[in-house]
Amino acid sequence: DAGVIQSPRHEVTEMGQEVTLRCKPISGHNSLFWYRQTMMRGLELLIYFNNNVPIDDSGMPEDRFSAKMPNASFSTLKIQPSEPRDSAVYFCASSSDRKMNTEAFFGQGTRLTVV
Amino acid sequence: AQKVTQAQTEISVVEKEDVTLDCVYETRDTTYYLFWYKQPPSGELVFLIRRNSFDEQNEISGRYSWNFQKSTSSFNFTITASQVVDSAVYFCALNDYKLSFGAGTTVTVRA
Numbered sequence: 001d002a003g004v005i006q007s008p009r010h011e012v013t014e015m016g017q018e019v020t021l022r023c024k025p026i027s028g029h030n031s032l033f034w035y036r037q038t039m040m041r042g043l044e045l046l047i048y049f050n051n052n053v054p055i056d057d058s059g060m061p062e063d064r065f066s067a068k069m070p071n072a073s074f075s076t077l078k079i080q081p082s083e084p085r086d087s088a089v090y091f092c093a094s095s096s097d098r099k100m101n102t103e104a105f106f107g108q109g110t111r112l113t114v115v
Numbered sequence: 116a117q118k119v120t121q122a123q124t125e126i127s128v129v130e131k132e133d134v135t136l137d138c139v140y141e142t143r144d145t146t147y148y149l150f151w152y153k154q155p156p157s158g159e160l161v162f163l164i165r166r167n168s169f170d171e172q173n174e175i176s177g178r179y180s181w182n183f184q185k186s187t188s189s190f191n192f193t194i195t196a197s198q199v200v201d202s203a204v205y206f207c208a209l210n211d212y213k214l215s216f217g218a219g220t221t222v223t224v225r226a
Contacts, residue, residue: 033214043206043216056213091160093214103150104214106160 004107006092012113018080021110024073025094033104034067034077035091043091049075082114118142119209119217127223134194136220138207141188144168147211149183149190154219155203163205166190197224 005024013019025032034046047057049069057067064083069075079086089111093104120139128134140149151163164176166183173182178198182191194201202224207217 035216042218045213045215048213089158093160103162103165105162106152108159 004092004094004105006090006107006110008110009108010111010113012115013082015083015114016081017114018078019082019086019112019114021077021090021092021112023075023077023092023107025075025092026096026105027073029094029096029105030072031095031097031104032069032075033093033095034075035093035106037089037091037109038087046077079112082112084114087112087114118211118215119207121207121217121220123220124218125221125223127225128197129225130199131196132224134197134201134222134224136192136194136205136207136222138190138192138217139188140190140207140209142209142211144211147209150208150210150214151181151190151192152206152208152216153203154206160206164192194222197222199224199226 004026007022011019031050033048036044036046044059046059047067048055052069052072065079067077089109091106091109093106095104096102118141122137126134147168149166153161153163164181171183171185178195180193190207202222204219204221206219209215
């Protein structure tokens with residue numbers, strides 16, 4: 001398996017533009033997570049899905065952020081409109097158990113820069 | 116409230132020294148899981164070890180070992196005979212109902 005695949009790897013956009021980050025989890029995994037990593041706040045869980053259903057989105061910073069998982073093999077994280085403070089590395093991770101007694105496997109991350 | 120605390124921000128050692136990373140966690144659940152992840156300079160997050168709340172047996176895996184003490188809510192991690200390639204940020208993580216990470220400890224191993 002190729003692991004968790006994220007695209008794009010790097011994104012530079014202007015303030016106010018819409019940004020869409022994409023994630024393909026490992027085949028067979030039924031839990032998917034979006035994290036944001038910044039120097040100031042470390043690794044923050046934004047949202048997680050189980051069997052394509054959002055279970056906890058309490059980490060989503062504000063209404064500008066939205067996430068979807070239309071099927072078991074694809075998820076998106078959208079920021080509209082983007083702001084400079086959204087600049088961070090966004091990680092997608094997947095695991096094979098909702099209670100996560102198995103480890104989560106992370107993608108390579110998307111480095112987002114909003115100018 | 117911080118659920119996972121890694122008090123050490125940075126640790127610098129000379130190659131072949133042992134490195135112990137501290138982790139203290141907080142949860143009300145009786146069933147939970149603890150993890151250590153490594154983030155090398157290339158940026159990816161790599162799973163290292165896992166421990167569940169019912170198993171306090173400490174283990175060794177190659178140069179890695181861990182000390183889980185439920186009574187003190189600690190899950191410390193040791194790298195024995197460190198190597199330059201061990202230089203990375205190490206994260207402790209707790210999963211009670213969602214996976215929460217500590218702030219990370221930057222380990223620098225000098226040749």
